[in-house]
Amino acid sequence: MISMATILRYRTRILFHGTHVAGIVGANDVGYGFQGVAPNATLGMYRELQDIFGCEIDRPTSDDIVISALLMAIRDGADVVSVSVGDFGGWSKGDVLSDVINDLKVDTAVVKGATRILLYMNSTELVYLTNFMSGAQVATLTKEDGELLVSELRKNPNLKATFPSRHSSESVDGGGLVSFFSQYGPSYDSVNIQPNFLGVGRDILSTFPRNSGSYAMMSGTSMSTPQVAGIAALIKGFRGKDIKALKLKAILSTTAQQVPAAVGSSEIETTIHAGGGLVDAFCACFAKTVLSIDALALRDIPNFKAQHTFTITNEGDKSHSFRTGHSPAITVITFQPGSLRVSAKVETVPGSPAAQAQVSPATFTLGPKASQDIHVTFTLPTGLSPELLPVYSGYISVLSDAECERHTLPYYGIAGVMKNTRVIDIGPDTEDKEQQVPRLTDSNRQPLKGPISFDGNSGVALRYRLAFGSPYMRVDVIDANATLAKEGPSPPPMQAMPDIGANFTLSKRTFLGANLVGMLPTSNSTYAPRTASAHTVEISWNGTVIPIGSVKPSFRIPSGHYKILIRALRVNGNPNTDADFDYWVSPAISVSGSPVIQRPTTPQSRSPPASTRGQSPASYQSHAAGL
Template sequence: MLVQRLLVALLGVAFGASTIISSDPDVQAAISATTIPGAYIVELADAIDSDAFIDHLAREDGVEQISPRLNFKSSMFRGLSFNIRSSINSTQETEARIAALAQVKQLWPIEIIRLQDANITVTGKGKSLPERRRQANPYSPYPPHVMTQVDRLHAEGFTGAGLRIGILDTGIDYTHPALGGCLGPGCLVTHGADLIGDNFDGSSPPVTDSDPFDGCHGHGTHVAGIIAAKANDMVPGGAAPDVTLGAYRVIACNGLSSTDIMIAGLLKAYEDGSDIITGSIGDPSGWSEHPFAVAVSRIVAAGVPCTFAAGNEAGANYGLFSPAAPSSGDRVMGISSFDDAETVSSFTSWGPTFDLAMKPQFGAPGRNILSTYPVNLGSYAIASGTSMATPLVASVVALISQVRGTINPMELERVLSTTARPANRMSTEGVSAPGPVVQQGAGMVQAFDAAYASTTFNVPNLSFNDTSHFESEQTFKITNSGNKTVNYTFSHRAALSATTLVSGIYRSSEPDLFASHAILSFDPPTLEVKAGSRATVKVFAQQPIGLDAAVLPIYSGWILIDGESSDGSSALSLPYIGAATSMRNHTVMASDRMSLSRTDSPVNDIVPENAIFQLPAPAIHPEWVVPVEPESGLVIAPYAMPDQFLWLVMGSAEVHLELVPISANKSLAAAKDNGYGEKTLGNIAGYPQVYRKPIGWMQSFDGQLASGEWAPPGGYKFAAFALKLFGTRGRADNYERYDSPEFEIRYVAQAEE
C-alpha cells in the first residue's frame, strides 16, 4: 500500500554488522531492516537432512545453544533457519565457521522486516462516492474492471473457476461475509498457513500453524477482496470471484516479519499447488539477481506465474533503477499502478533493472481502491498502491488462463504485454506523450484482448541495451494462430525519455521527461502471414538525438503492429527500452562523501588520520594482548571499532572491502596482490557483497577477515572496490576504488561482563 514500505531482503547477501543509511530522512524513517543477532538461513548440500545438520552444528566447539526456526523442504530450496548462541568471539567468526561446514551450500543472516502502518480510509458501514453512484445505477460496471476489460470476460462467463491463487501477505479475514465466511474445502479461502504467529517481535522464533486468519492488520484481506470478493452493497465483486485462495500469513499484526518467514511462505504456496502466486511486498532493489527475485524466478521457471508489486517509491529518493525485488526478477511480472484517469500513478517505482531488463511489465488501477478489510477493523477500506494493482493483475492472469487453457508464465506475459494499453504523461517541456515504459511497463492490462489474441510474439519486449553494447538490429517472430491470413503493418510510437541523474553523480527522485526518442524502421514494413504460420521481422534502431548522456537517459516506446484480415483489424504493441549512454561510464560510488568513523559515536564522528583502535582480542591470539590505554589524542576509547561509511549512488554487482597493510606493518609480507593492483590481506569478514542497491551503510570491523583469520596488530587502511555497471568481474579497470584514512589496530583483553 502507498506509504507502506516493506524491506524484503530475502536470503540477504550481506554478512557482518552493517547498518543501512539513506541520504533522505523520509526514507530513513520509512524503511528499517535489522539483522537478528545469531539468526541464520542455510541452504543445505544435496542429501543433507536438516535434523542431522542441527545435531552436527550443536556439537561444534563454542556452540552453547541452537534452536531451529523454520524447515525448508521444497524442490526449489532445501534448508532451514535457526537461532544460535555461542561463545565464539564475534558474529563474523560464527558466520565464517558455519559457512565453512561441508553440509552448507550458502549461509545468510536473517533480517527483521518492518511493514509500516498503511494510509487507509476505513469506510465501515458508510459508502464511498463511487459506491453511492454504483448503487444509484446497479448496472453500472466497476470502473477498474472496465478499464482492464475484466467486465467483458465476466460477461462471457469467465470468473477464474478451478484456479488457485496463493497470496503472500498478512493473512485473510476469511470470516468476512464477502470472502466466504469460512476456511477449508468448499470455502473461498480453502487453504493456507500462518508462518509467523501473532506475537512475533523480530527476535522470537516464528510460531506456525494452519490458520492464516488476519484480524489485526488488513493488508492481506484488502488484497483478497480485489481478487475474489463477493459483490454486495458495499464492495464490488472481485475480478476473479470463482478462484480459490491460499492465504500465507508472513507478516504479523505489528507489521513485523523476517526473511526466513518470507521464503517459507513463498515455498509453501508453491508446494501447495498454487496455479498463480501473488505478493504486494518488495524491497527497492534494481537487480534481477536479488536473492528474493531469484527465488521467485525459480518458481516461474517451474511453470507458476507470479505477480509482484513494482513498489511505491517514486519521489522518495528512489528514481530510475528502483523496481522492488522480487518484481525485479527474470520473468516475474512486475506490476505498476494506474489512476482512475488512466494515467500511471505517480508513486509507481521506476525501472529498469541495472542490466537494462524492462521493469515493470504492465499494470492495473491501484489508486483509491475499495475492498474488504478485517471485520473487527471496519469491514471495508479504500487504499492506494501497486499493492492494489497487483492482485487485480493476478486475477486477470487467472481469467485469461481460463480462456486460453494454459498457465504457462511466458505465454501469459507475452500476450499481456503486447495487448496492454499505454497511458500518457506530461513532459518537463509541457508536451503530452506516452509515459516512459520504465514506469508504466507496457501499459494497462487488457484482459479480453489478451485472452483472445490470435497474433502472438516470441518475446514480451525488446531492449536495445546501452551505447557501448548497442543492439541496433533486432528481430522478433510473429505468429498468426488464427484461421485467416493477416496483413501486418509496423510503425513506431515513442514514449517520453527519462533522466536518471542530477547534480553529477546523484540520482533524481523526480526524473525529468523529454520528447527526444529513438528512430525505428522495419524490414519488412508490411507483412502477410497465413493462418497457422510464423514470420520474422527485423527492427533497426537509431539512438535518440539531443539527450545528455551525462544524466543517464533511458528512452523507450512501442512497436505498433496493426493486423488486418477478412475478420476485421487488431492493434498490438511490443514495448522496448534502451539507454542513451554507456552504463559503464557512470559513477557508482560516492567516494568523496565516504568517511571513517568509530562504532561508539552516535553521530558517526570522523576519526583523524592514524587513529588507534583498541579492539577486543580474539581468543585464539592471547599473545596480541596489550594494556588498555585511556582515550587521548589519536587513541580511541577501548572496544570501539573502525566504522567505515560506504555509499553507492548506483547499484554495484560486487563490492569489496579489503584490508591494506601500510608500509611499516609486519603483515605487509603476508599481503597478496588482489588482482586490482593492490597488496592486501583480503576482504574483511562479510565481503565481497553482491548486487548492492544504491544506498549508504556503515560497516564495522572487529579485526576478522573473510578467510576467518585475524588481522595482526599494526597499521592499515581500507580499500573499497565497487564493480561498475556492465563491468567485468576481475578486471581492475572495471572497478571504482576508495581508500580510507590510515589507522592502527591494537588488541586488548576482552571486557569483563
C-alpha cells in the first residue's frame, strides 16, 4: 500500500497531512478504539514536492511528478496507490509536457546562480511548480503579484515582504449527503462519470504528529481518497491480488449505496455528483455476483446511445434469483437561462424529468459460475431546455434478496448538444468589469483607445476567458485585410471525438479562407478546461510568431497591419473542420519596427468588427464537465 502524501512546508495544518492520510489507511489500534481501514497493510510513502502556498492551491503538484511517483510505486511492488491531489480539468486526458517546460525555466535560473526563485508568467493563469527542484527553492506568483514585487524592488532593492494567511469558514449540510467540497462531473468527452464512487471525507479521525496531540479530525477529498484506497486493499487481500483494476472499480461502484439529494428526501443525488454512491466495504469483499462494467455514459443528444448491454456473473457456488429495475436520480442544469457561464450553484430541474429505461430480462435465476446478459433501452427525457445542458441520471438495478447480491449501475446523459455550446466567453473582464473580454490592452493591461499600434519596444496583451472546455485552442495572427469566409453548414456530428494528442498542433495554414501569418508563442493548448470564475487569461504579444506547419524558430513579423485570431474547438468538434471552432477577431493592430509588408494591389474587403463565431445565439451556451 503506497500513500503519496502531500507534505507542504509553510502551512502548519498541511504539515499533518501525510500523517493523517497514512493513519486513515493503516493505523493500528493502540488502545483508543481507533484503527485504519486496512491496519495490516504495509505502507510506503512518497513525498510530492510542492509550492509554498498550501492546500488552498488547487494544483499542489505537477503531472510529471505524480506520474514519476506512480511508476516508482509500481516498481517497488505496490498493490494499491493512494494519491490525494487534484486540479482544474474536466478532460479524461492531460498535458504533461507543459509541466516539464516550466521546470526547464527554473533549471535555467539555477544555472545562472539562483537558489531561491519567485516565478510568475506573462499569463494571468497561475503556474504551479514544485517547491524544491534543481537545488533551488521555488514559489510561484500571479502575474499581478509578480509585477508588483518587481516594481517595488526597483524602488527599494532591500524590500522585505510578508504574506498574511486568510481563513474562512462556512456551514455545511447534514451527514449522509455528498460533501460541499466534492466535485461534479462528468468529463467533457463523456469518458468518465466522475466521481466514480464516494468515500467518507468529512470530520475523519486519524493520526497526527505526537507533539500536536497524536489524533485529530480533518476533512476533504484527501481523507476520502485513502479510505477508498484502504478498502481496495481489503478487497485485494480478500479476493486476491490478481484482481483486475477495472473489475475492482466495477465492484466498488455497483455495490455502493445510493445517496439522497437532501436530508430527509426520497430523491436520489445525481450520479455526476455521487457516482455509484457511498462505497460498501463489506459487500465489495463478500459479493459473489459481479457486474461487467461500472457505469453507463449515454452522451449528448446527437451521440445518444439508447441500447446497452452488460453482464452479471455468479462467481459463487449458490444460485440467486434477481429482479431488474430503474431508479431515476435528480436532473440538474449546467447553465442558468441566458448565461454563458457554468452555474456556480448546481440547481435541480423542477420535477426532475428523467429518462425512461426498459430492462430485460425483468427476472432471472443465476446458477453457480453462470452469467446473464442484461439489456437496457433508454428513451430521452422530455420537457427539458437543451440550451441549459441538463444532465439526467439514475441507476439500473439488479437485485436479489441475498445479502450483498444487490447491484446498482449508475448512468448519466446530457439532454443537449455539446457541440452547440459556446466556448469563448463574452462578458466582463474579472479585472475590470466595465471592459468586455476578449479584448486587447497595452503591456500594462490598460484599455486601448483609438488605433492600436506598437513598435519593437512594446506590445499588446490579449485577455480572454473560456466559458467551456475545449479539446484544442490557439491564437494566430492574420493580415488586417483578411476576410473570413462565411461558414457553411457543419458536417454531421461525429460518433466519437477525434484523438487529439497532448502536444497536437494544427499545420493548416488557413482558417475560413484567411491566411495565417503565424501562431502566438505558448498559445497552442490541448484539453483546456473552462477558465476559473475569478480568472481571466492573458497572453502578451510583442510581434513574435511561430511559423505554421514548420519546425523553424519563431520570428518577428514585418511591419504592417494585423489582427489577432483566437480559435477554440468545440466539444466533439473536428480540428480539421473550421466550422467547428468558436473564434474571435481583434481590431486591427499596426506593428512597426521592421520592413513594411508588401500589400496586395487589390486589397480584400476588411473583415467585420471583432466578433465571435457566426454570432451563435446566446441561448447556446456551455455544459457539463468538471462543473
